[in-house]
Amino acid sequence: MPDRSGLRLSFNQSFIVFTRCILCLIPTLLVLLSGTQLPAQVAGNADGSVCDEGFENKNGSCQRTDVPENAYLTGSSYGSGWECNHGFQNVGELCEEIRVPENAYLASTGDQWECNRLFQRVGELCEEVMAPQNGYVETRFGVQEIHCNWGFRKEDQDCVAINVPSNGRLTDKNSADGWVCLRGYRAAESGCEPVAVPQHAYLAPETYSGWKCERGFRANRDKCVAILVPSNAHLNRRGDGWECNRPFTRQNDQCTENVPRQ
Incomplete structure (x- = not known):
């Protein structure tokens, strides 16, 4: 049969080493369970570059952070390492309660106050x-x-x-006076005067003159004159001018055909 005495000896030695490691960890576990804080010199790195929560870097070493009343640790290695509780503000190195004046409330951020509706801030008060x-x-x-x-x-x-003149109406559009004239009238110094619509025109309230020429006519001062369409041309889409038919091109007031070069 194979000799297993060597295996038993190796197993016994490993078990003894494992047991010793467990016994070494028991004091540390008891300290953690009891809530006892470790000394400052073991918190963070020896050079003080990064400190554990509750400690800050002072002169190259990690020292316990002085947390004022009504404050809490942020867990950050930057800054003071603490911030004031909700409803308090940092004044110097202390956290003072925010005084909320009458007709105001504490903002949701907890670091300032705001006035109630129908009140506005004037200094440190809220005035209606x-x-x-x-x-x-x-x-x-x-x-x-x-x-x-x-x-x-x-x-x-x-x-x-708003003083609305005769033949006018109120409007919520951009208007310095708050009113506009009815259709068929236009604003004047005396109020709303009737629009004189020339021949071959119709009322159009979106234009300054109040009227617009019919298709095939063009406005000329207070009249509508007919558009003269030359040969080989047609009225444009808006009806206020003309365009040449294809393959003709415009030259002055005529449409000429493009003759290919020989």
Whole structure:
């Protein structure tokens, strides 16, 4: 039979080494379970380049971070290593409670306060935004703005009634006066005057004159003149000019045919 005494001896020696390693780890485990902090000199690297959480690099060594009241460790090796709790702000090396004035609330970030709706910040207080008569306050992108009701326009801090002339109407479009003339009328110094539509034209409120020439005519001052279409040409898509038929090309007021060179 093979001699197994050597195997038993090797196994016994390995078991003894393993047992000794376990016994060496027991004190360390007891320290961790009891919550006892390790000394500062073993936290981080010896040169102090990187320190464990709760320690900071001071003069090339890792020393315990001084955390003020109402603060918490950030776990970062950069900066002070701590930040103030929600509702507190860093003043010097202390965390002071943020004083929220009347008609204000603590912001969701916890490091500042903001005024309630219909109030605006003035120094360290929140003052009410007073809406003028016939106006209201609206918040846009965090800014309180005063707007006037329909039929009124803003002048300084007041909302005054819009004086709509005869044959005019209110509008919410860009208008310095807040009104526009009805179709068939155009604005003048006296108000809204009737639009004089020339022959071969029709009302078109989108134009300055208030009228537009029919297809085949072109505006000339206060009239619509017919477009003279030469031979081998046709009216363009808009109907206010002409284009040559293919394969003709325009030369002055005529359409000439391109003759290939011999």
